[in-house]
Amino acid sequence: xxxxxxxxxxxEGLVAGHRLCAGCGEGIAVRQVLLAAPRxxxxxxxxxxxxxxxxxxxxxxxxxxxxxxxxxxAAATISGVEAAFEALKARRKIGEDFHFIAFGGDGATYDxxxxxxxxxxxxxxxxxxxxLDNGAYMNTGIQRSGATPxxxxxxxxxxxxxxxxxxxxxxxxxxxxxxxxxxYVAQTTISHWKDLTQKVEKALSYNGPSFIxxxxxxxxxxxxxxxxxxxxxxxxxxxxxxxxxxxENGKWxxxxxxxxxxxxxxxxxxxxxxxxxxxxxNRPVIEKIQNYIxxxxxxxxxxxxx
Amino acid sequence: xxxxxxxxxITANVACAYAMKQIDPDVVPAxxxxxxxxxxxxxxxxxxxxxxxxxxxxxxxxxxxxxxxxGASAAGARVMTATSSQGLALMWEMLYIASALxxxxxxxxxxxxxxxxxxxxxxxxxxxxxxxxxxIQLFSENAQEAYDNTIQAVKIAEDMRVRLPVMVLxxxxxxxxxxxxxxxxxxxxxxxxxxxxxxxxxxxxVDNPVTVGPFDSLNGYYFEFKRMQEEVMRRAKSVIIKVGExxxxxxxxxxxxxxxxxxxxxxxxxxxxxxxAGTARVAVDNLRQQGIRIGLLKLRVFRPFPFxxxxxxxxxxxxxxxxxxxxxxxxxxxxxxxxVCSALYSFDCSPVIVNYIYGLGGREIELAHFFKVVSDLEDxxxxxxxxxxxxxxxxxx
Ligand SMILES: Cc1ncc(C[n+]2csc(CCOP(=O)(O)OP(=O)(O)O)c2C)c(N)n1
Numbered sequence: 011x012x013x014x015x016x017x018x019x020x021x022e023g024l025v026a027g028h029r030l031c032a033g034c035g036e037g038i039a040v041r042q043v044l045l046a047a048p049r050x051x052x053x054x055x056x057x058x059x060x061x062x063x064x065x066x067x068x069x070x071x072x073x074x075x076x077x078x079x080x081x082x083x084a085a086a087t088i089s090g091v092e093a094a095f096e097a098l099k100a101r102r103k104i105g106e107d108f109h110f111i112a113f114g115g116d117g118a119t120y121d122x123x124x125x126x127x128x129x130x131x132x133x134x135x136x137x138x139x140x141x142l143d144n145g146a147y148m149n150t151g152i153q154r155s156g157a158t159p160x161x162x163x164x165x166x167x168x169x170x171x172x173x174x175x176x177x178x179x180x181x182x183x184x185x186x187x188x189x190x191x192x193x194y195v196a197q198t199t200i201s202h203w204k205d206l207t208q209k210v211e212k213a214l215s216y217n218g219p220s221f222i223x224x225x226x227x228x229x230x231x232x233x234x235x236x237x238x239x240x241x242x243x244x245x246x247x248x249x250x251x252x253x254x255x256x257x258e259n260g261k262w263x264x265x266x267x268x269x270x271x272x273x274x275x276x277x278x279x280x281x282x283x284x285x286x287x288x289x290x291x292n293r294p295v296i297e298k299i300q301n302y303i304x305x306x307x308x309x310x311x312x313x314x315x316x
Numbered sequence: 317x318x319x320x321x322x323x324x325x326i327t328a329n330v331a332c333a334y335a336m337k338q339i340d341p342d343v344v345p346a347x348x349x350x351x352x353x354x355x356x357x358x359x360x361x362x363x364x365x366x367x368x369x370x371x372x373x374x375x376x377x378x379x380x381x382x383x384x385x386x387g388a389s390a391a392g393a394r395v396m397t398a399t400s401s402q403g404l405a406l407m408w409e410m411l412y413i414a415s416a417l418x419x420x421x422x423x424x425x426x427x428x429x430x431x432x433x434x435x436x437x438x439x440x441x442x443x444x445x446x447x448x449x450x451x452i453q454l455f456s457e458n459a460q461e462a463y464d465n466t467i468q469a470v471k472i473a474e475d476m477r478v479r480l481p482v483m484v485l486x487x488x489x490x491x492x493x494x495x496x497x498x499x500x501x502x503x504x505x506x507x508x509x510x511x512x513x514x515x516x517x518x519x520x521x522v523d524n525p526v527t528v529g530p531f532d533s534l535n536g537y538y539f540e541f542k543r544m545q546e547e548v549m550r551r552a553k554s555v556i557i558k559v560g561e562x563x564x565x566x567x568x569x570x571x572x573x574x575x576x577x578x579x580x581x582x583x584x585x586x587x588x589x590x591x592x593a594g595t596a597r598v599a600v601d602n603l604r605q606q607g608i609r610i611g612l613l614k615l616r617v618f619r620p621f622p623f624x625x626x627x628x629x630x631x632x633x634x635x636x637x638x639x640x641x642x643x644x645x646x647x648x649x650x651x652x653x654x655x656v657c658s659a660l661y662s663f664d665c666s667p668v669i670v671n672y673i674y675g676l677g678g679r680e681i682e683l684a685h686f687f688k689v690v691s692d693l694e695d696x697x698x699x700x701x702x703x704x705x706x707x708x709x710x711x712x713x
Binding site for chain 2: 019050052061062063066067068070072073075076077078079080082083086087089090091093095096097098100101103104106108125126128129130132133149169292
């Protein structure tokens with residue numbers, strides 16, 4: 011596994027000049043992924059913030075080959091690239107060994123692209139799918155997705171007299187990916203660069219499909235300070251909102267156990283999207299969230315002790 | 317030089333699968349749908365037997381089939397797929413992306429009606445819905461043409477003056493599942509005819525990484541790209557003709573933009589595409605025996621539409637009846653009619669032009685229906701009416 015020093019000497023995969031917002035968690039995540047990824051490499055990206063901000067024609071921020079086609083199909087697109095590679099290699103038209111990564115936001119992955127992702131995992135293409143989970147459709151202006159946490163304000167779950175933000179729980183996409191037997195699956199985030207880069211190295215050395223879900227805070231959508239992105243990611247881990255774990259050969263393993271689980275309030279209060287929850291009448295919602303996190307954490311502990 | 321003839325009694329789907337075996341594409345992503353399915357079943361046998369080196373991707377939807385086809389083609393692979401109806405409709409978003417990225421993917425679309433009500437039989441609504449998607453569209457009358465068009469499509473798509481995806485179209489069941497006499501080329505002849513595929517850009521070029529499918533905005537080049545696509549589509553016409561001539565040399569079968577039958581002195585001309593041309597030809601023979609000067613123009617290339625050539629071919633006719641096997645609710649007539657009208661109007665041609673919608677959802681079209689058309693045309697001619705109309709054949713009214 012590469013050390014920080016080694017990583018720092020590598021060529022950047024995503025170079026300066028892109029137009030992601032200041033403090034964007036996606037940019038940080040992609041840079042970490044690309045630093046850990048061996049070359050040569052082909053990436054696919056779903057429509058979303060990452061794509062529109064890094065490929066403004068005639069410029070590109072990508073140092074490796076990249077393909078964008080549409081919103082819901084990054085997994086299908088990269089599976090075609092991988093199949094082409096296998097076909098051309100078998101015909102001896104290509105000598106080098108390539109690696110393949112697809113990037114999609116949570117909208118592109120939890121929702122509209124879930125079928126394409128599931129299909130590509132089931133077909134066992136040799137590729138890594140990275141979900142950049144910022145908890146909403148950010149590119150189109152902060153609409154709720156299947157990844158948006160309960161209680162969060164978004165532009166389609168506004169805080170009104172009757173509804174205090176999103177009413178439903180988020181879906182557990184990492185567990186859904188893990189249900190595809192024989193897939194290397196992990197959850198990580200940008201505050202834990204070592205955990206993240208090691209998981210990417212592992213995924214890309216794996217002879218089969220892999221999936222990594224990366225929490226990528228969004229200052230615009232979460233209503234947070236640009237300087238706090240990494241801190242908010244870390245707190246998500248320390249509160250057990252976003253546990254770091256991996257599933258390998260059916261074995262679940264927690265990669266970080268906080269000595270003391272921090273109360274979820276600490277994470278919520280830094281984010282404007284949860285501001286309304288701190289009003290007296292919404293207090294029960296915070297309690298509900300805390301209970302939910304506790305239950306999920308217990309479930310994960312049980313899974314990892316199997 | 318014409319190779320020794322190998323003749324088989326097979327369906328169009330089997331013939332197309334055989335063409336695919338001879339082409340031996342690098343990647344084929346596909347998804348089952350009636351009446352296309354038997355192409356892929358048949359091709360799967362070739363894969364299972366190791367008769368081809370193709371990576372057959374049994375994807376989980378047509379949307380993913382076209383997405384994977386695009387990814388594979390952008391990575392420098394020769395790519396084919398096939399679909400029908402709802403499958404083509406599900407691909408719709410990706411069709412435009414394949415053509416805009418100038419990827420020479422070849423796809424058979426076995427024509428079938430679009431739901432609702434769900435109906436698995438032939439009409440052309442599916443491919444007509446994709447007429448603006450930037451794909452070359454080659455229609456086939458029978459299994460022989462489906463086979464021949466599939467092979468020519470590869471060469472047309474990959475020609476450096478074109479580099480566009482090509483759709484090969486033929487009628488569901490009527491052609492796809494009917495056993496027909498098909499002359500097959502030798503494997504070597506097909507290999508030589510299509511040659512090797514050389515990508516212009518490839519995602520797998522280690523020394524020259526590319527960004528494919530970037531973002532473009534208000535001050536960008538979107539309009540210019542689209543204008544270039546239109547220009548290259550126009551240019552494709554001469555390539556289609558040239559490839560047809562080359563194909564004649566290896567097969568003895570001739571292909572152009574369209575085929576005419578008895579139109580030189582014709583007062584009335586029928587215009588249509590697909591399998592109904594067979595019945596129409598018999599109708600023409602019958603009516604000619606009765607002294608009626610009638611002819612037939614069977615379209616092969618619907619995109620790019622051969623405006624000028626069609627106008628020239630129809631100019632001396634008195635009345636042109638266009639038969640459409642699809643419907644465009646709210647418009648004046650079907651898609652073929654609209655194109656023929658605009659060809660005749662643009663080149664200041666004089667024939668009266670009328671439209672018949674027929675065969676939706678597989679509804680039969682028989683000789684009697686063609687006779688009905690011609691008696692309508694004689695009426696018009698007697699009345700010297702210049703009026704156009706849209707009528708329906710074999711519809712319960
Ligand atoms: C088929 C389709 N539906 C909707 C859209 C509009 N759209 C583009 S990006 C986007 C949201 C992207 O959200 P997400 O995947 O979460 O990525 P983010 O922008 O947050 O990184 C939407 C809804 C589209 N491009 N294509």
